[in-house]
Amino acid sequence: MYIISETNPTFEDYQALHQTTGWNAKGLYTYEQLFQAICRSWYSISIYDDQTLIGYGRIISDGIYQTFICDVMVHSEYQRNGIGTTIMEALLAHCKLKNIKWIQLSCAKGKQPFYQKLGFSERDADAPGMMLFFE
Template sequence: MDDDIRVEATAPDLDDYLLLREVSGLSPKTPDQGLPALANSWAWRRAVTGDGRTVAMGRVVGDGGWYLLVADMATHPDFQRQGIGRRILESLLDEIRDRAPRGAYVTLLADPPGQPLYRKLGFTDPEDGSTTMHQVLA
């Protein structure tokens, strides 16, 4: 892992947010979708190289009480498999432990490439028959 990469508790700028989503394999978003995501999240992390380039990100959305969702975990392909995503997620989980009341429910949508990391950090599949459902509004 590049020792010059630091994790900051700030959001990326809009261009970096849109680029990281696209190049990491997440669904591309428009500026009209990205701006509210940047402004209305509960917590952000971004990984920055020594020369200021944003190479990874993650955020938490939710009510700050009992329900929190980890979203937008993305690392530029040139920087994947170096532990940066893990550092971001661990930092976000530490903030949840520090700021949210005990018993907070933390969830995420785990694409196949991220599932091993999420499992290593304690995320499990629901055992009560729950499933992830979604709807994309046209």
């Protein structure tokens, strides 16, 4: 049975889970910086199998209308077992509870079908997103 917590994991647990994703392969941020970032989230959800962190997701928001879901990750050994869906359902439920109507996210290439099953749609071609990355 999994344990669901509305708190951030410990630094060590977060680092161990994050390392399974390969997301920090370029080393743009230290794990201390990444952990500091999640601690500033508006809302987060952690899922444990006994004492092991197996899933995590968070929301950045102003609490009114700007909401961005990020860092949804599931340990590779637990993928395709509904953990990601559980995380997303908890994040979306919190948005509904707080009357947030517009929820945004970015996802890795090929992950669109997962989010589409949860009701997300891709942005219109005439309303693409933009980004700027400082090196």
